[in-house]
Amino acid sequence: xxxxxxxxxxxxxxxxxxxxxxxxxxxxxxxxxxxxxxxxxxxxxxxxxxxxxxxxxxxxxxxxxxxxxxxxxxxxxxxxxxxxxxxxxxxxxxxxxxxxxxxxxxxxxxxxxxxxxxxxxxxxxxxxxxxxxxxxxxxxxxxxxxxxxxxxxxxxxxxxxxxxxxxxxxxxxxxxxxxxxxxxxxxxxxxxxxxxxxxxxxxxxxxxxxxxxxxxxxxxxxxxxxxxxxxxxxxxxxxxxxxxxxxxxxxxxxxxxxxxxxxxxxxxxxxxxxxxxxxxxxxxxxxxxxxxxxxxxxxxxxxxxxxxxxxxxxxxxxxxxxxxxxxxxxxxxxxxxxxxxxxxxxxxxxxxxxxxxxxxxxxxxxxxxxxxxxxxxxxxxxxxxxxxxxxxxxxxxxxxxxxxxxxxxxxxxxxxxxxxxxxxxxxxxxxxxxxxxxxxxxxxxxxxxxxxxxxxxxxxxxxxxxxxxxxxxxxxxxxxxxxxxxxxxxxxxxxxxxxxxxxxxxxxxxxxxxxxxxxxxxxxxxxxxxxxxxxxxxxxxxxxxxxxxxxxxxxxxxxxxxxxxxxxxxxxxxxxxxxxxxxxxxxxxxxxxxxxxxxxxxxxxx
Numbered sequence: 001x002x003x004x005x006x007x008x009x010x011x012x013x014x015x016x017x018x019x020x021x022x023x024x025x026x027x028x029x030x031x032x033x034x035x036x037x038x039x040x041x042x043x044x045x046x047x048x049x050x051x052x053x054x055x056x057x058x059x060x061x062x063x064x065x066x067x068x069x070x071x072x073x074x075x076x077x078x079x080x081x082x083x084x085x086x087x088x089x090x091x092x093x094x095x096x097x098x099x100x101x102x103x104x105x106x107x108x109x110x111x112x113x114x115x116x117x118x119x120x121x122x123x124x125x126x127x128x129x130x131x132x133x134x135x136x137x138x139x140x141x142x143x144x145x146x147x148x149x150x151x152x153x154x155x156x157x158x159x160x161x162x163x164x165x166x167x168x169x170x171x172x173x174x175x176x177x178x179x180x181x182x183x184x185x186x187x188x189x190x191x192x193x194x195x196x197x198x199x200x201x202x203x204x205x206x207x208x209x210x211x212x213x214x215x216x217x218x219x220x221x222x223x224x225x226x227x228x229x230x231x232x233x234x235x236x237x238x239x240x241x242x243x244x245x246x247x248x249x250x251x252x253x254x255x256x257x258x259x260x261x262x263x264x265x266x267x268x269x270x271x272x273x274x275x276x277x278x279x280x281x282x283x284x285x286x287x288x289x290x291x292x293x294x295x296x297x298x299x300x301x302x303x304x305x306x307x308x309x310x311x312x313x314x315x316x317x318x319x320x321x322x323x324x325x326x327x328x329x330x331x332x333x334x335x336x337x338x339x340x341x342x343x344x345x346x347x348x349x350x351x352x353x354x355x356x357x358x359x360x361x362x363x364x365x366x367x368x369x370x371x372x373x374x375x376x377x378x379x380x381x382x383x384x385x386x387x388x389x390x391x392x393x394x395x396x397x398x399x400x401x402x403x404x405x406x407x408x409x410x411x412x413x414x415x416x417x418x419x420x421x422x423x424x425x426x427x428x429x430x431x432x433x434x435x436x437x438x439x440x441x442x443x444x445x446x447x448x449x450x451x452x453x454x455x456x457x458x459x460x461x462x463x464x465x466x467x468x469x470x471x472x473x474x475x476x477x478x479x480x481x482x483x484x485x486x487x488x489x490x491x492x493x494x495x496x497x498x499x500x501x502x503x504x505x506x507x508x509x510x511x512x513x514x515x516x517x518x519x520x521x522x523x524x525x526x527x528x529x530x531x532x533x534x535x536x537x538x539x540x541x542x543x544x545x546x547x548x549x550x551x552x553x554x555x556x557x558x559x560x561x562x563x564x565x566x567x568x569x570x571x572x573x574x575x576x577x578x579x580x581x582x583x584x585x586x587x588x589x590x591x592x593x594x595x596x597x598x599x600x601x602x603x604x605x606x
Contacts (some may be wrong), residue, residue, distance in 0.1 A: 003054045004029060008046070010051065011079050013587035018043055020199045025050050031171045033196035035143070035187065038176040039203050039484040040321035041299070045072065048139035048173050052109050053081065057134025058575035059100060060126070060295060061111045063141050064154055064294065069111040071297045074555045076109060080589030085111035086122075097523060099125065105133045114145075114156040114401070115606060122165065138163050140191065142294060143174035147186040152294055152318075157190070158461045164192045172196070178318045180386060182360070186464045203317070203386045207324045208332050212371075214468070214510045215337030217507075218307050225305065225333050226257065232283045233302035238319055240308035240343075242289060248307065249287040262288035279556045282547065289489055297555065299326035300563045304490055305333045309340035311348075312364035313371060326564045336372050338429050338471040342481040342489075349481075369475040375404040375508050398511075405509035409469065410498065412461065413478070413505045415470050417495050419454040420479060425490035429470040432489065433463055464510075472507045538573075538605040542566050545601045549594065560594065561585060 004025050008014050018027070020036075021043055027034050028051040038044045052059030057403050063069045069085040076083035078121035084098045084107050101107045102125070116122050129135060146157035155224075163172060174191055186192055213221060222237070237252075239245045242263040252259035258281075260274040278284045279298055286292060304323040310316040316334075324330025348361050371381045378397035380390040394400050419432050434441050435449050438456030450456060458466060470489070473479050478495040543557075546566065550557040561569075565585035574580040580595045581588075 004050050007050050007053050009587070011051075011081065011587045011589070012046065013581075013583070013585045013590065014585065019201050021046055023059070024199050025054075026525070027053050027197055028171055028173050031169075033171055033193055033513060035172045035193050035196045035198045036173060036201075037184070037199070037203075038175065038177065038201040039205055040318075041205065041325035041327060042177075042201055044141075044175045044177070047175065048137065049076070049081075049109065049143075051171075051173075052136050052139070055136035055485060057136040058105070058129050059109045059136040060117075061109060061139045061141060062114050062117065062160065063111050064114065064145055064152075064157075066113075067279075068141075068294075068297060069113075070277070071559075072377040073109075073111060075297075075559050078555070078559050078590060078593075081109060081589055082107050083109040083111070086116060087111075087113055099383060102107065102129060103132070108136075114154065115300065117162065118156065118159045122340055123162070126167070130167060130170075135167060138167070138170055138172045140172065140174040142176060143187050143191070144176040144179050144183055146190045147179070147183040156495065161190065161192050178314050180314060183314070203319060203383055203388055204379060204390065205324065206379070206394070206396060207327055208320060208330050208396065209322070210332045210382075212334045212336055212378070212398060214471075215335045215339070218335040218337075219248070221335055222248075222305060222307060222333075223252075223255060223485075225331075226252075226285075226303075229331055230303050234278070234283055234298065234374075235285050235303035235305065236293065236319075236322060237285060237287045237305045237307060238293075238310070239289060244307065245287050245289055247542055252287065257285055257402075258283055258286050262286055262292040264289065264291040273367075280550065280554075282543070282557065290315065290319070293322055296322055297325070298322075298500075299558050300328070301325065301330065303331040303333060305331075305335075307335055309334075309336055309344050310368065311344065311361065313365065313382065316368055316371075317382060317386075326558075326562045328564055328567075332595075334372075338467060338474065341369060341471060341474045342428070345481045355437075367475065373472055373475050373508060375399060375406055402511065404511070406506045407509055408504065409507040410501075410504050411505075412458075412469050413473060413498050414501070415454060415458050416466065416473060417478065417491060417499050419452075419458075419487050420491055421456050421499075422452040423449055426482065426488040428488055429467065429474075432470065433458075433466040437461070437463065437465055457475045468510045469507065508573040536570065538602065539566070539570050541601050541605055542569060542598065545597060549597065561590070569598060571600070574599070575602070 008017065019042065023046045024034055024036055028048065036044060036047055047062065066089050068086050069087060073083045073085050084101065086095060086098055097466060098107065102110060126135065140160060142152065145152050145154035147153060174187060179187060237248060238250055242265045245263050246261045249259045249261040260277060262271055262274050274286065278286045288396070301323050304320045310319060320332035323332060344365055348358055348365060351358065365396055367385055374381050377390065377392035377394050377400050379394040380392045383390040415436060419436050423432065423435060431443060434444055435452065435455050436458030438459055444450050474489065477492055478498065479489045480492050482490045498505055543566065546557045546560045550558050562585055565583060568583050572583060574583065577591060577595045579593045580586060580599060
């Protein structure tokens, strides 16, 4: 194990392993198979990169995205590791050159897409490598892609059992950040990992602050959130539709933010251009559908925002996990409302999936709705979904920072449900609320709903209060959207005990919408997050030097040093190379390449 510790310290610049890393590394170095579940930012890549360097032969890393391969290879090359990738972005000449280096043993770590591993010519190449150079290991990254129940299903992953069949003596390590019970079982089955040891780390991301807000002009709420917390920060904003992605990006640009759109409908060239800017420039906001994000290795994404509800807790956890990979404070912010509940249930009901698939998707959506409406600790809710306990009172979510009020809503619920029944179970919440508060609209007159017994019985509540009641009743499954009635609400069987007075119901009292933060409030929060860094001239000088070096090499700034490393340099102010080498994240290769340049910056700042 001394080799592994030496590689960790000398190559990667870290003093010690975290959590289960050491046990995983030892297991794979010993030639054993492993299934690793570790949250984004938990250090999954070290679990196969160190064994790849410690074992003899070539390590093959299966990665689903070209951008991720490029990012990982650039980072390894900065560390002095002989790494490369083979994918469709390479010219014929480059492909031939890398293949030649692989056969001669000049490459230690090779990244490939899952599709390439099913091509006979590549498998023949691996046979030759195995004979003359040796194969160190196979690492299957983003292994949840193998599951048809997962949120990023890639059918090519299901053919990766060929690795075990063809090279049974080469250890395999499958890794993912998100896999509930069914997904985990399918990974094991599809990849023939029944004998693999499972290493399951905590799913908790304590540096992420979760906040779910009720929609009330979502764009303005988003703007207030950005102004309050994230001036000049990189982040991702997720929207459900391509149209909303483009409209939101354009609107933020008009407001002075650096926002770029990303969705599958854009040309490949524009998607690549926008992704490249996001990775290589500071402070870029990517507004995207879920087509963007898997494999994005940018460590200093300071926030992930959702303007629409995701499909599942798995998807939500995966997407929010792209924030704060460097372990520094980050935010997961979501605006959520009645329309999200109805539209998501409509989408599930109207899809072409099998009944079994629909049933599972409804279960996953209901878990997410429960999370949104929860009055308890958000970290606790997320971990319980993944089968892990958390004591609550995290201090890092909206519900723990500002405890939620609840109220006995049985009578209000009876009114709301009765109104659904009296109007024929085919109208949306807007019309139902008009009936309850006694608003005489043309539609109410048209259907004679001013004559029903529930007309005007809810005058004591405001429209927003009734919106809250209907949203929570729908999220809890007492009401459901009827596709045949264009999303109108209808009662479910679970509503009967409430209508009969046999069951009490308590609902959360929605918080008042967030107010725009003052400039002083914004700066103080940023100072707290980065220990005063943002206002320190040395911090700005260190970032400027990092950007200068990154542009010279055409790599992302974080490939030079992570923000966490820069902050440690800022706080420690090393005066020589020996002291600089003690900074976490600075291995021997980076010390030799960049040490003097950053010492000069410190000296010039006085």
